[in-house]
Amino acid sequence: MRKIKREDIINTVKNLYMEAAVSLPNDVCEALLKAYEREEGISKEILSQIIENQKIAWEDKIPLCQDTGLAVIFVEWGVEVLYEEGDPIEAFNEGVRLAVKEGYLRASVVDDPIFERKNTKDNTPCIVHFELVKGNKVKIILAPKGAGSENMSALRMLKPAQGLKGVKDFVIETVKNAGGNPCPPIIVGVGVGGNFEKSAILAKKAVLRKVGQPNKNPAYAKLERELLDEINRLNIGPMGIGGNTTALAVHIEYAPCHIASLPVAVNIQCHSARHKEAEI
């Protein structure tokens, strides 16, 4: 067994969150540059601001977006890793708390969704998804997720008879309904199969894939291409004002499901597709 310390988790989470808030992954930057080249008029103007914004965020160490999100953390915890300092979730929250304080990030969490809606003032609790894996390492992927795009996401339990067409229609309908609200150009993460909650997790994981990297299964890769083409013909465009670039990519993840089910989840990601990962 290999021991890891509370302090290591705290520092890793803190650094990942602070870095993710001010810098975009290279693949996202490249996709935005390509979009800039193919747009015209005001749509091009908007993309030039988005690209300029990345430089300013990095130079000034000011968050790319004022919505520094809920901190969504995927953890791949090796079964040979031992943690002896209590509840590991507490350490993840402490890392988030410090990042918010030291990185001047926004406190965007309320304690109770319906009644009090009182701001917790430190952006905790974060959302942690644990997965046990082989080995003696802990991999942490931190993705700050803003509400503008999260609010436009949707999940539907289709009938198996609706099949491919049902899945396509639901993805297109979700993107159409979202319009300019989720800050296009977006990344569309689709989770198909599993069950109710599994499809949502798959959709969120799909968003984190390197932009434009196709699914390994050729049938799903083809579906990704078809959906991307169709979405980019909707003329929603950057910030919803029209144009050829509504989405930078469509990523689909799938899993086996019940004979009676066809769950589909669509997680919409804004152009500020922030995520960082590290291993302890």
Next chain:
Amino acid sequence: MKRIKIETPLTDETIEKLKAGDIVLINGYVYTARDAAHKKLIEMINNGELLPFDLKGQIIYYVGPTPAPPGKVIGSAGPTTSSRMDSYTPLLLSLGVKGMIGKGGRSSEVIEAIKKYKAVYFLATGGAGALLSRHIISAEEIAFSELGPESIKKLLLKDFPAIVAIDSQGGNIFS
């Protein structure tokens, strides 16, 4: 592309000239308010209380900025989704608010109110909060500090870039 400089508070004369699709540079004071601040403002109006600022001719910016780091007046400060404020907007327009800055489309009720009260809705680039923060030269919290990032702040803008999304004749960049 041509950019039109405008000053706040907005006059009818300025508003009448603005057409959907125009790029503007906004100068002067604007007031921030998001969901929670709107809810409180409407409650105060319904109770006949004195509001934290005079609504006449003003622009409301839908933003909840990140905290200002040392040496800066404000943190990242881009627009939030305007449609969440749709149910509150017609009343505020009827009381003299002349402009809003946000992102995304508006409801048909808001579009009608924009025409009726001769107002304008500006689109700023969502997710460009770092860039937009450079166009905010002062920030002062004036109400609802308990709301944290959702408090009402008075911002002084300098050449703040935005697009006329819905004009006073109902011209709409989203349709």
